[in-house]
Amino acid sequence: MIPSGGFVAALAGFDQMTIARLKWLLAERTPEQAFAMATGALAVSKPVASLFSRYPDLAARWRAEGKRHTPERSWQRCVDAGVAVVMPGDTQFPAQLLDDPRCPAALFVRGDLDVLDARRVGIVGTRNATQRGRETASEFGYELAVAGVVVVSGLARGIDGAAHRGALAVEGSRPVAIVGNGPDRPYPRQHADLWAAVAERGALISEWPPGTQPDAFRFPLRNRILAALVEVVVVVESRERGGSLITAREAAERGVEVLAIPGSLHSRASAGTNQLLRDGATPATDVTDVLVALGLDQRRAGRARFDSRPRPRDEELSLLEACRGEPRTIEGLLLLFDMSIAETAMGLARLERGGWLRETGGWFEAVDQWADLA
Amino acid sequence: MFASISSAVLFGAEGQPVNVEVHVDKGLPAFNVVGLPDESVRESRDRVRAAVMSSGASWPRHRITVNLAPSRGRKTGSGLDLAIAIGVLVAGGSIPIESVRNLAFIGELGLDGSLRPVPGVAPMAGALGDAELVVPIGSALEARVVALGRTRPAAHLREVIEALMGDLPWPDREPEPLPVADEPVSDLSEVRGQPLARRALEIAAAGAHHMLLIGPPGAGKTMLATRLRGLLPLLGRKQALEATMVHSAAGAPLPPSGLVQRAPFRAPHHSSSAAALIGGGSHSLRPGEISLAHGGVLFLDEIAEFAPKVLNGLRQPLEDGTVRIDRSRMHAELPANVLLVGAMNPCPCGGGAPGACQCGDAALNRYVQRISGPLLDRFDLRVNVNRPAVDDLLDDQPGESTAVVAARVAAARDLAWMRQGGVNSELVPAHLEQFAPLESSARLLVRHEIEHDRLSGRGYHRVRRVARTIADLRGEPSEVVLEQDVAMALRMRASIGRPSAIGRVA
Numbered sequence: 001m002i003p004s005g006g007f008v009a010a011l012a013g014f015d016q017m018t019i020a021r022l023k024w025l026l027a028e029r030t031p032e033q034a035f036a037m038a039t040g041a042l043a044v045s046k047p048v049a050s051l052f053s054r055y056p057d058l059a060a061r062w063r064a065e066g067k068r069h070t071p072e073r074s075w076q077r078c079v080d081a082g083v084a085v086v087m088p089g090d091t092q093f094p095a096q097l098l099d100d101p102r103c104p105a106a107l108f109v110r111g112d113l114d115v116l117d118a119r120r121v122g123i124v125g126t127r128n129a130t131q132r133g134r135e136t137a138s139e140f141g142y143e144l145a146v147a148g149v150v151v152v153s154g155l156a157r158g159i160d161g162a163a164h165r166g167a168l169a170v171e172g173s174r175p176v177a178i179v180g181n182g183p184d185r186p187y188p189r190q191h192a193d194l195w196a197a198v199a200e201r202g203a204l205i206s207e208w209p210p211g212t213q214p215d216a217f218r219f220p221l222r223n224r225i226l227a228a229l230v231e232v233v234v235v236v237e238s239r240e241r242g243g244s245l246i247t248a249r250e251a252a253e254r255g256v257e258v259l260a261i262p263g264s265l266h267s268r269a270s271a272g273t274n275q276l277l278r279d280g281a282t283p284a285t286d287v288t289d290v291l292v293a294l295g296l297d298q299r300r301a302g303r304a305r306f307d308s309r310p311r312p313r314d315e316e317l318s319l320l321e322a323c324r325g326e327p328r329t330i331e332g333l334l335l336l337f338d339m340s341i342a343e344t345a346m347g348l349a350r351l352e353r354g355g356w357l358r359e360t361g362g363w364f365e366a367v368d369q370w371a372d373l374a
Numbered sequence: 375m376f377a378s379i380s381s382a383v384l385f386g387a388e389g390q391p392v393n394v395e396v397h398v399d400k401g402l403p404a405f406n407v408v409g410l411p412d413e414s415v416r417e418s419r420d421r422v423r424a425a426v427m428s429s430g431a432s433w434p435r436h437r438i439t440v441n442l443a444p445s446r447g448r449k450t451g452s453g454l455d456l457a458i459a460i461g462v463l464v465a466g467g468s469i470p471i472e473s474v475r476n477l478a479f480i481g482e483l484g485l486d487g488s489l490r491p492v493p494g495v496a497p498m499a500g501a502l503g504d505a506e507l508v509v510p511i512g513s514a515l516e517a518r519v520v521a522l523g524r525t526r527p528a529a530h531l532r533e534v535i536e537a538l539m540g541d542l543p544w545p546d547r548e549p550e551p552l553p554v555a556d557e558p559v560s561d562l563s564e565v566r567g568q569p570l571a572r573r574a575l576e577i578a579a580a581g582a583h584h585m586l587l588i589g590p591p592g593a594g595k596t597m598l599a600t601r602l603r604g605l606l607p608l609l610g611r612k613q614a615l616e617a618t619m620v621h622s623a624a625g626a627p628l629p630p631s632g633l634v635q636r637a638p639f640r641a642p643h644h645s646s647s648a649a650a651l652i653g654g655g656s657h658s659l660r661p662g663e664i665s666l667a668h669g670g671v672l673f674l675d676e677i678a679e680f681a682p683k684v685l686n687g688l689r690q691p692l693e694d695g696t697v698r699i700d701r702s703r704m705h706a707e708l709p710a711n712v713l714l715v716g717a718m719n720p721c722p723c724g725g726g727a728p729g730a731c732q733c734g735d736a737a738l739n740r741y742v743q744r745i746s747g748p749l750l751d752r753f754d755l756r757v758n759v760n761r762p763a764v765d766d767l768l769d770d771q772p773g774e775s776t777a778v779v780a781a782r783v784a785a786a787r788d789l790a791w792m793r794q795g796g797v798n799s800e801l802v803p804a805h806l807e808q809f810a811p812l813e814s815s816a817r818l819l820v821r822h823e824i825e826h827d828r829l830s831g832r833g834y835h836r837v838r839r840v841a842r843t844i845a846d847l848r849g850e851p852s853e854v855v856l857e858q859d860v861a862m863a864l865r866m867r868a869s870i871g872r873p874s875a876i877g878r879v880a
Binding site: 101132157237239267268269270326327330331332335341342345346349350352353363 | 862
């Protein structure tokens with residue numbers, strides 16, 4: 001006897017399956033009946049009949065898919081990956097999503113959905129983030145976790161990952177991730193450790209069953225779930241057109257407050273956040289701003305991290321200071337200071353060794369104490 | 375009625391002696407060439423006949439057989455024309471056989487009997503031993519590089535015939551100057567700003583380290599690379615001869631002196647085929663760009679746009695310093711000791727300051743993967759080149775000139791030579807401890823990089839080799855490599871792609 005979750009997982013894994021189609025299939029039908037309808041074993045309901053009439057090839061396509069994605073196999077995959085199938089009727093289903101105009105038909109979850117009962121803040125941003133941006137994300141993730149807030153993000157490269165690393169650095173924190181592919185497939189692969197940690201300590205949520213590939217179209221969709229699940233969204237860095245702006249828009253439509261971190265006019269990675277600020281988002285210059293937005297006591301408990309880095313030498317301080325405002329090349333630094341190239345290279349190497357600077361593609365950026373998590 | 379005339383054909387960058395045997399016999403008039411001639415040699419029958427008649431000599435109305443000995447190995451090129459013509463005339467009785475003793479003939483004939491230069495006269499002359507050489511006047515300079523004092527240039531077949539008949543003395547002409555190849559070397563002082571890249575050029579020249587320049591369009595990568603030529607020392611006698619042979623064989627212009635002495639600079643386009651870059655292709659195995667750059671710089675602009683197969687063909691020559699071309703019946707070795715300089719953008723969009731790149735992961739990965747790891751390993755120096763600052767562009771203060779830097783380079787090369795008898799790029803890991811020991815603070819710096827996964831085993835050796843060169847360039851013969859040398863070397867190992875997300879190992 002296969003649980004009905006297996007039927008939903010099988011259906012959601014079909015080729016050309018969309019959220020809307022899945023909902024039509026499940027409308028007033030049990031998952032078992034829906035699967036039978038989709039594969040031609042049962043007379044179709046009215047919405048499904050009209051769907052099949054609009055797309056003549058779809059019925060045949062799904063009949064074939066039904067042989068590939070059998071409920072048995074799909075359920076086994078869920079069991080193997082430790083994934084629970086949660087549907088709107090279930091008690092664990094997040095209440096925040098129930099009233100949502102685009103409520104998911106089902107969620108595939110690793111971990112514990114009860115964590116969503118706590119206060120929740122989403123931290124999102126670009127994948128091509130700057131060093132400073134990632135550090136800020138880590139810092140916010142850490143500080144919010146210290147304050148007992150659940151950090152929700154997308155586990156993508158750049159800002160998302162940094163926010164999660166920051167949150168996970170706090171003992172006992174329970175971060176939540178909304179991902180755009182199957183919950184069993186870490187993507188990007190470098191974040192496999194993060195996936196495991198989030199699933200273990202908090203919850204890792206997807207709209208798609210195990211085995212689903214990370215297709216580009218799925219990521220904007222997951223952004224709406226993220227926006228619906230949180231109380232406040234913080235956009236750390238974003239391009240003028242980026243996925244995080246979609247999240248911000250979805251949040252605004254749902255009455256979720258959007259905070260943006262102001263950035264330099266000259267940084268492309270901040271073009272989107274600065275645009276948000278111009279459009280009326282609240283600036284977040286400190287994690288306190290986020291706590292205020294949540295209505296929490298902004299006086300944070302003294303669990304600040306201890307900065308273990310050796311103090312730079314005096315002659316290196318000016319180099320470090322110059323790299324704090326904006327990224328600098330070695331040529332740019334030579335123009336600023338009356339130092340030889342050998343001295344400058346030496347100072348940069350020492351600062352890099354001490355963990356004060358980081359070099360990317362010939363550009364040096366000052367790093368703060370969050371760098372190890374960013 | 376038989377004659378045997380010495381000549382030569384070209385094979386790779388080497389000449390191979392060929393005896394042109396001509397037999398004239400009674401029979402229906404015919405003219406055949408045997409002994410594995412290829413199409414270009416077979417065509418010479420028509421040219422030779424027309425040229426002989428244009429010169430006023432008579433064509434034997436008999437059966438003529440030409441044999442190119444030794445008959446193994448395919449003969450190619452038009453350089454045998456003159457030898458065939460003389461052979462026919464000797465065998466036909468028009469020219470006394472004693473007059474061609476200890477003479478060798480190389481050259482292409484025009485229908486009017488004029489003598490035209492052919493590529494590869496220098497190596498062919500080298501293969502012909504002590505024989506006196508009759509060559510087209512346009513090839514005389516090349517021939518004199520190896521056969522000084524026994525070269526007899528001629529402009530026309532008639533002149534050769536008259537001299538051989540004893541009617542007139544050998545024409546005594548100044549050889550025509552060859553097209554000038556030694557364009558003025560661009561000076562380093564024209565480069566504004568770019569202190570890091572200038573330093574990298576100096577290091578590359580001093581240690582013979584292959585160099586990869588990574589930077590956005592307009593940063594001046596090509597400008598920098600072309601300045602490397604003037605920093606390299608002049609070629610030694612042996613290398614100059616090898617380079618001259620290759621230039622001659624490829625038909626590339628030679629400098630007025632005839633000898634390639636200044637380090638060559640070759641910049642093939644990224645659409646080049648493997649045969650164009652490495653050599654080979656036809657029966658004569660034409661030298662490729664890497665051999666033409668022998669002793670100098672091979673500059674591959676937009677290196678990521680070269681076909682991966684072509685780039686991988688560079689690996690063996692870079693390792694051995696020679697190109698080996700093997701065909702079923704022929705094997706050739708061409709010299710290919712080059713300083714490889716590559717230039718590329720940091721990513722498909724051109725990149726820039728952190729956060730400016732807008733490449734997708736997939737596009738970036740594809741770009742990075744176009745350069746295979748083993749090839750990337752060859753670059754001891756990987757330098758980020760950024761667009762020069764506006765202040766530097768407007769600054770009227772010229773930077774150091776090529777002459778000043780070249781002097782430092784020469785001194786550093788001498789130091790390396792006295793210490794280990796070679797350039798620093800050839801230091802193998804086993805010798806690094808002996809020839810490039812690190813002071814303790816320098817050791818700490820490198821150790822930190824390794825511990826933080828920012829330096830691989832190979833990268834470690836690269837940094838140490840480069841630091842050795844930097845220490846040599848300081849001018850004082852210091853045994854130990856200092857912390858500041860390592861710090862500078864660490865600035866010369868840029869990564870391609872987006873390193874921050876994955877952690878960098880260079």
